[in-house]
Each structure stands twice: as structure tokens, then as C-alpha cells.
Amino acid sequence: MSDTTRKTSPRRQVRVGALAAALTAALALLCCTGGAGAFLLTELGGDTGDPVNANSLTCGPDHKVNVTGDMPRFTEYGERQLRNAAIIIKVGQDMKLPPRAWVIAVATAMQESGLRNLANPTVAGSQRIPNEGIGWDHDSLGLFQQRAGWGSVEQRLDPAYAARKFYEKLVKVDNWEKLPLTVAAQRVQISAFPDAYAKHEELASRIVDALAGGAARTVQISGRKVCDAAAGGEIAASGWTAPIPGGVGSGFRTADRPKHNGVDIAAPKGTKIRAAASGRVLVARCDPDNRGRLSCDVDGWPNKGGCGWFVDMLHAGGYITRYCHMVEKPRVVPGQTVKAGEVIGEVGSSGNSSGPHLHFEVHLNEDRTSRGAVNPVPFMKERGAPLKGAA
Template sequence: MRLRRRFIVLIAVTVVGAIVCCGGSAAAFFLGGFGVMQSDTASAALACGSNTALDPGGNLPSIESLSDAQIHNAAVIISVGQQMNVPPRGWIIAIATALQESALKNLPNLGARNDHDSLGLFQQRPSTGWGTPEQIMDPAYASKKFYAKLIEIPNWQQLPLTVAAQKVQRSAYPDAYAKHEPLATAVVNKLANDAGRAVGNLTSRRCTQPGEIAASGWTVPVKGHITSGFRTPSRPTHNGVDIAAIPGTDIHAAADGVVTVVRCQATLADGSYYGCAKDGGLFVKGCGWYVEILHAGNIITRYCHQQHKPFVAVGQRVSAGDVIGQVGDTGNSTGPHCHFEVHINGDNSAAGAIDPVPFMNEQGAPLGD
């Protein structure tokens, strides 16, 4: 019967593209859940930028938490990046760096509070060759100098934001850059027609495809059909989406981060351990083999029902696109798929879960086939 079930499931995945999946945390075991219904398959139209140059002196949109002066400075950074034909990923790195170094404020010499002779948006130092004080205090000049060093770094677009920024800035607190990546992405999307969702430069920009990393730093974990959505009426405690795929399909880290959980979660109704050395089923509770990754902005992603022990370990740093495991059928599952969850505010409980579909759309890494 097991072989027959597997055969039927594989036909459904490869031909029909629809299977009945339980999604490890769906049964009221892994997450309690509460019924906030959101779209499970809707895909927002992605603009992914345009060839229109941004005018920092024009009428700029407001951005929550930022002043007009900060928005203007961000627009200057983007405009210079456009003029230099730097891809949108570079704009996000530059804005995140400026958020950390100066809060996007063109800081003058602060006297006793100054860090050495650091000045301007990027806190560049005249004494280390960035330019004269007058030049560095010009946001356009400072942005040009930042980009000039960034694009000299080999494979800079594939590096985690923190690594790329640190190679330019040589900061004493390199890990601090990463926390600004979500806001920097939002700023680029707001000011530059959703360019944070794109790949390519000013002239060749297009929306990301599965397997590619968007300017936001995010990518699709698994390409496949979404067979069950987030907190649907029939499954109000389903705190993620189920993405059907052939067993053994690689699962990719959706963004840079640190692995916080690697675990087999599979028990029977009486609480006895079922394990993850074999396929699960409706009679099994839990996520099977799963991984959690903590990303910038206190965002957590979860990847359930992996075929065997994941390829990563707790505490390991991963980059967007790294293979962390393979699609399987362990735990509370009726067919091979990846149950994918997104949590905010560092909360991996049901209270922190959000619908992955609109979230991933916003990152330029749309789920589904």
C-alpha cells in the first residue's frame, strides 16, 4: 500500500500538480494557530523597476519612520546608482550601510562625539583617502565613492549584505548592517518602482525567476505548485503554505541568515516517538525533519517534511540559495512537499506567522509555479 500511495502521489505532483498535503504544523500540534484568513495563491503584479531615472529633487513619496531629509538622501543614493548603472542590489546595500552609519543623515563633524574624522552619509574619513571633507559632505559624491569600491568586489551581488558592506566600509560592527536590509529594500521599492524585486541593471532589469536571488536578497525555497494555503477556512491552523515537489528536490535557504533549529518532529497520538527515518502520514503529528533560519529584521523561515536529516547545523550561517535539505514526506504529511512558513518579530510561534505568499511577492521571490 505504501508503494501504491507513493506512485499515486508522484503522478499528482508531476502531472496534475495537486496533492493533498497536511503541512507539518497544520494539525494542532506544532503551532496553535488562529484563523486570520489571507490569500493563499494570489500573486501581486511586480513592477520590478523601470528605466525612469529617479529625481531626488522631485516630489518623493513619504516613507514611514523616515523624515523628508532621509528620504531625499536615499533618493540621491539610488539616483547615483542608476547613473553608474549599478544593479538595484547595490542600491539596497548602500542604503542599508547609510542607515547603519548615519541613519541616512548627512552628518557633519560632531566634535567629541565623532568617530575619528568620519563624515557624511557613509561616515567616510578624509584621512583614509575617501576625499576632502567638503567632497564627503556631498551625498552624491559620497554615494559615488561607495559604489566605486563596491563594484570592485568580486561577486559582490552574491555576497550577504553584511559581507559586501563590510568589504567597503571596514566597520567595527559589521554584523549591524544586516538588520537594515528589510528597510533598505522597502525604501528602494517605494522610490524606484519595486526595483528591490528585480535582477539585472538599469537597462536589463527584469523580475526574478525561481532559483535567482532578487535585489532584496531573497529567493524561492522550492519551485512547485502550492497545494494548500495559509490559514484557509478548511485549515485555519495551517501557518504556512505547502509546495509540492518530487522527493529529493533541493530546498534552498530563502535568504541569508543563521540556522536556529534542525529537528525531527514526528510523534504518534499517544505521544510516542515515530521518527523521521520513514515516510509519515495523517496518523503522525509534527513537521518531520525541519529547519528554521533567522534572517535580518528578526524574520524566521521554516522548512518542513524534509526527506532526511538536513544538510545544515544549528549556528551555521547560510546564504540565500544555499541548499539546506531535500523535499520529503516525513512527519504529518500525505505526500512529498515542502511546508514553508514565514514568521516576524523573531516569534516562531503561531502568533508570529504571516502568509508567505504576499511576503515573498514583496521580496521579489514569488512562490508557486
């Protein structure tokens, strides 16, 4: 819905995945020097499938979406729905808005209408209203389920008009490009269930990429859309950014370190570590060393094991990122909501570390164990935030 009146349609309620209530103490992690062991933290569940698409998209920031041509195939949506998404993107392009706005708009329409032009026939009495489905929420109409104050019945059922009205309100939100998608969408829609938008961000990014030539991988730098350059606090349209500058040294599960479930990014001690995407902090603490001691304020090698000072964050889509070997206690606390690019700590050498660096992991399906870990290099590249020095 989109009005200052809150609505309570059950179709919009968020299905919150059950996270483990207790985050128990970790066993030692032998992660960043030679013999590696599994990081056995409390499991959050989920399967171990890897949805990362190995086929890299061509990133073309100036690609114009075609609203009349053939639509790509997505199992989640049909041709008519994707054509509506294409119209939403085209309006954003015509308004010269950056791709991040397109992702927010498409994700919002996914939640509000399933990308269908919905109408409630009771709104206009006996007048026949053309639509792609029957709406369920009072006088809300169209892709964004806009209420009467947004325009006439005919206007709200025009996808281009509805998209333009959404964008006009979005750009009036302070700092909208840096806000989590859920927050930005909620400032426009005023939904009774604001957290529902987040679950659509990943698929909305993929749809924008498919319809607009990899646009979700771009970042705005000096007024230009630049491909694959999200770092240093700059956020790609996908909502992701590289956690620190620097090149990848030790890689993911290499032949000599098959249990190395992340990558090591070299950086000077004190380098700011940024959240790779908006999310909620699950863990922020000292990981015990291999003797069970909490001694993260001393550099690790050769006397320590474990992750040192570290943070785990949960992101939309069930992704978890992990940041190890911080120099001191993290800047964030469990339960805290953090924006993409926000500083969460500084590079150090605590835990099982032979020198200052960030050990960075990505996990799927809310699974914080080694079973859920995937290679961060292709994962981050596909989101327009490649790790420097990575092939």
C-alpha cells in the first residue's frame, strides 16, 4: 500500500525465518595461517545450494531497457510482470535517476502487487476497470497499490504514471541512495509491514540486471554510472560494496588450505572495515583462542587461534557476511541494524593471524557454518563490488 493510512492485509506480512535465539560461544577457528579448521558457530539452518550465477553479466550503465521486446525468463515471474518491471525501469531512466532507484522501485512493486496491475472493482462502482488481477486492499490500485491521493483510477492503473509518482516521492527522501532498501521504500509507501520489502532486493537486482544490461552492478561516481567499482563506502545499485580496499591474497578453499572458508584481504592496521550490505548484526565479539582464552587485544600469530575480534551480519536474501581479525572491539553490537558502507570496525591481526588483514566470508541460506560458505570473489563481482586483486 502507499498512503499515510497503515493497512493490515495478510498478503503483506513478512515471513520471518526462525533464527537461533542463542548465539553460543565459538570453538576455535584456525583460519588464516596454514592448517585450517571449521568455524563451528551456532547454526541458523538452510540448505547448502549455491544460487550464484557463474555467467557474468555484461555491465552497461547506459543500456536502454526495451519495454516491447522479448522478456528474459524468470521462474518467479511471467512475461507480463517482467514487462511491467521494464516500464518501471524505463521511467527511472527517463527521469535520469540512478539504477539504485530502479532496484528500489522494482522491489517495492514486487511486494505490493507481485508486478501485476491490480485493481479492486468496488473502487469505481459499476465502471469496468481493466486490470491484471483483483486487488485486496481498499481503494489501492496498480503496481504500487497507490491510494486515491496519488491520482485518478485511470492514472494509478497506468504503470508509467504509477512509477513516476513513486520516484517523485523517493527522491525527496533524505539520503535515499544510502538507506537500506526497506527504509527507502517504507518512507514512500508507509506500509504496515515495512520489513517485507527487503526480501525482494536480491531478485529485483537480478531483474534490473537482465533488463538493463547489468545496471545493478553500477555505482554513481562523480555523477557517472561506473561498472564494478563499489568500494570505499560507495554502494552499487545492487546494495553491495567492497568491505575494504586492497587485494585478495589467500583465496577460498585453496589446495593447501581446503578449509579456508573465506578470502584474506591485505590492508594496514586501522583500515576501516565497512558493512558489505545493509543488514542486522548477529555476532560482534572476541572469538576464543585455541586454549579457550579471550585475548583478542593481542596480535595473534603464533600464540592464538580463532577469528579474533569479529562480526557476523545477516542480509536480505539470507546472506551472511563475516569480518575477522579486527584490531579492537567492533563498533557494532548484536541486533543493531547497519547500513551498507557503514564502518563496523578496523583491520587488525587478532586471532589466528600472521599480519594485519581482513578475513572475509560470505554464507548462503542463513547458514553460518562451513556448509553455507561460498567463494566471496565471484559473489561480490556479480554485485558490482569486486574485491580488488581478485581474478
